Amino acid sequence: MNIYVLLKRTFDTEEKISLSNGKINEEGAEFIINPYDEYAVEEAIQVRDAHGGEVTVVTVGTEESEKQLRTALAMGADKAVLINTEDDVEEGDQFTTAKILAEFLKDKDADLILAGNVAIDGGSGQVGPRVAELLGIPYITTITNLEIDGTKVSVVRDVEGDSEVIETSLPLLVTAQQGLNEPRYPSLPGIMKAKKKPLEELELDDLDLDEDDVEAKTKTIEVYLPPKKEAGRILEGDIKDQVQELVKLLHTEAKVI
Secondary structure, three states: OEEEEEOOEEEOOOOOOOEEOOEEOOOOOOEEEOHHHHHHHHHHHHHHHHHOOEEEEEEEEOHHHHHHHHHHHHHOOOEEEEEEOOOOOOOOOHHHHHHHHHHHHOOOOOOEEEEEOOOOOOOOOOHHHHHHHHHOOOEEEEEEEEEEEOOEEEEEEEEOOEEEEEEEEOOEEEEEOOOOOOOOOOOHHHHHHHOOOOEEEEOHHHHOOOHHHHOOOOOOOOOOOOOOOOOOOOOOOOHHHHHHHHHHHHHHOOOOO
């Protein structure tokens, strides 16, 4: 089975993020594999182990993304591809990324393509579905279970606190939701093997694309941090007085009642 995983390098949102000139300051920031993409990598490895084939992880970015690709290789992926846009794309968006990935994948005869449900930095959830549309293959988002029998596929999809079962067939693109699996940590032998696994680097020219073909369709106007949380207020007195004070505050300050 020919399996591809769409990977993104993202900020570690557990770490402190600062802004500089209206953009996220990358100096000193920690970068990781987008957590939802880790579910995609893990599922791809499990599908390969069960049905045979090969797992290739691919990302669009700069040379700094090689670290995250190597991590995916250490988890158990077989190959990695970095499509380096550092010299060709000044400002990109979801259209840019999807266009590049689809152009790369169009002649790869992929049976299964996996991606994260959303990226924790942008949260649009657009790239996976856009890639599927450009390739002309079906897609299912936010999956929590995947079963493959030949070319038949049964998927459980998370839908607002409930779930639905969908049956379809390969080729297929799915996006991974939390709960699909438990991503493995790279082992020491896996890290050593990852150093020898193939990592191919391409540029737009290699895909017969130029800057105009992937020009962003959207523009970021402003990036800002959320307001700081104010300290909580402790109400005093007996329960009756506290309830009356709480109702008053909800009406006069919070303005929710």
